Amino acid sequence: MPVETPPLYQIASRLQDTGRAPLTGLDAHALLAPKPIRHGWRPGDIPGDARAAAALMLLYLQDDAPHVLLTVRDGGLSRHAGQVSFPGGLVDPDETVREAALRETFEETGIASAGVELVGELTPIYINVSGYVLHPVVGVADRAPAMSRAAAEVARLLPVAFDEIADPANLRLGVRWRDDRWFDVPYFALRNERVWGATAMVLGEVLARLGLGPRDPW
Template identity: 45%
Template sequence: MAGRPEQIIHRLRERLRQPLPGPAAQGEMAPPYRRALLEASPGWPPDARSAAVLILLYPDGEDLAFPLTVRTQHVAHHKGQVSLPGGACEPGEDPVATALRETEEELGPLGAPVTLVGALTPLYVPPSGFLIHPVVGFLPRRPAFQPAPLEVAEVLEATLAWLLDPRSRGEEEWELHGGRWRIPVFRLQGHGVWGATAMILSEFRAVVREALAWARPARSPA
């Protein structure tokens, strides 16, 4: 990685203040049937329910890591899938407060205040009717995860190096929605990360790439 974790966080914060890659970057990891829906009906309905997820960054050597969770079979939505920690907003709650509250409910006390780095583009999920607000935060050290047994079957720890590695991306053929589709996935520790989580991470990957590119010295003209 280019720079120490604190330097990378600074560059990410500056990049997240600029216009975001948005649906174009999200769509790179959208399932084909979802891509068609996005093109036919961009945006989201006015009655979409608000939710938030947290990309919780913390140092991992010279890299930054963040947790993903494998959902149990007891949760209401997306059983067994890999997700970012998060959930539905309570009445009057803003997305940052939701993301922090839900993360601690799923993964236990974080041990230190989370510094807000920024936010990504909201993503509407038609099957559940949620408008997901992705929040990016930073902790100065890795938390001691205490996953909630009814919600979290396993905690997976990803890194920015993994996210940027082209070998992390692949495709799998699945039966879904009455058809057979080739679904883009991120491969992580034997799991396939797909759907809304993969779309959010796809935009985050684009932001990380651009943030790190700012750190590289310009080449002299030939």
Template identity: 40%
Template sequence: MAPSLSQLASRLTERLDAPLPGHEAHLRMAPRDSARQADLSVNTRDCREAGVLVLLHPGDDGPSVVLTVRRDDLPDHAGQVSFPGGRREDGESLSNTALREAEEEVHLSPASVDVLGPLTPLFVPPSNFCVHPFVGHAPSVGSLRPTDAEVGQILRVPLARLSDPATRTTETRRLKGAAVDVPYYDVAGHTVWGATAMMLAEFLAVVRDAGFRAE
């Protein structure tokens, strides 16, 4: 039997305090076969810092994860799927960045979230961001809604769906003029790829370690 959300949150807190799957998990969803762990590390990077929130909450079909979809009419990254989050402000902890940005983007009260622990930071070369993901648990999230001009839609995706191997697939894209096999998660008809998919891969590995299995 799968653990309840409260049981899963407790197990995740313990698991996140142990050594993480790290870049090995990231590489499973990396767009380039030539990607190396060293290329993903934030160590010694002169980069912009960002915090994102991987939020677990109760859903109609069991524990669910919150993702955001950028509006289709934006000039850059239209339709892109990501975790709530954004750039760190001066004097702010990265976990507080993730909570503040989630409030600004999806109307999530920071007081409702228990931050369980961090995942492995990831360097994203195209934007020169060092992204720091944090796993959070909210027993209730209230009425989430887009509260940022760039957010067009909020996805509340069952963890069982994300954990199903059938959700992961691959397509060929042209990146920097070359044909590259790109792994992605098919989530409610949306393509989750790139840095978000890589962070999601580590999160799902940690969730499996904590005893959650798709039924």
């Protein structure tokens, strides 16, 4: 049964930096991690040589309902080609994770940072396939921003109503073939795309912080 999504301002308020519930994100990450676990990965364990990356989870109003912007990565990219992700990329040496999240979002989607209010950061996630530690940053806009994809990086923009993310029926379990074996993979079924991996973990943490799940897909 679909759940009732809070208004945008309530979502933003609950996701602000407060230092509360530090284990909430780690629990959500563990729940939505593919199995068997690869290379000894554990939620919260981040190697000292991991490269910092940042991503923006942008919440905005469209048709009077909260939405989240995702992107489908271009199929020709060297890493994570064709996967669904938040706008983001590596953090430059002279910038913060928040600055990097805004810069990468502008480069990939054309969304100007002036219309985005940053309200907090979520739990970092180590991505052992790439050696990056992802810092998810939460931003809010009071209306759907003007956007245009960077064709070399983004196959298409994927706005998703928050109701769809919060609907327990859209959290499912599938399989993927990688490194000569099958993996069981929790994923969100959104707009005819499978959202899994670090992106699913971020969405799971958001649901957990809002008290909306995620349910156990196993």
